[in-house]
Amino acid sequence: MKMVDEEIKAIVAETLAEQHRLQQESIDAIVSKEVASALVTFGIEDDDRKELRADFQHLRRWRKSVDQAQRYTLKAVITVIATGLMGAVFLGVQVMLGK
Structure with missing residues (x-):
């Protein structure tokens, strides 16, 4: 029973870490896109x-x-x-x- 609990905790922790990483990548992509968009509105191209x-x-x-x-x-x-x-x-x- 104890081994199963530890395995479940490890799986949950790994899943949460992966979800956090994916969310962070999404946030970074959105911020980069918005900054580029704001610069373009000021007339600054890439x-x-x-x-x-x-x-x-x-x-x-x-x-x-x-x-x-x-x-x-x-x-x-x-x-x-x-x-x-x-x-x-x-x-x-x-x-x-x-x-």
Whole structure:
């Protein structure tokens, strides 16, 4: 009796695992089809995917270079302001000592 119960459990577990795998494959196929359909509605065909990827990579490089330029610009502005303040303080001290 115990052997039969274990065999039944094994068969049920195997059947459920196979059913889960088949459902997952169906879900994956449906999602892939819908994503492709959505891209087509935006005018992006299957052949355009490589170009689209290259465009996104170019945009990412452009964004990173703009971010870097903004950081350098901010540092330059801070440096100019600090230098100007230090120069003003130096001139003020010279004027005070010269009197």
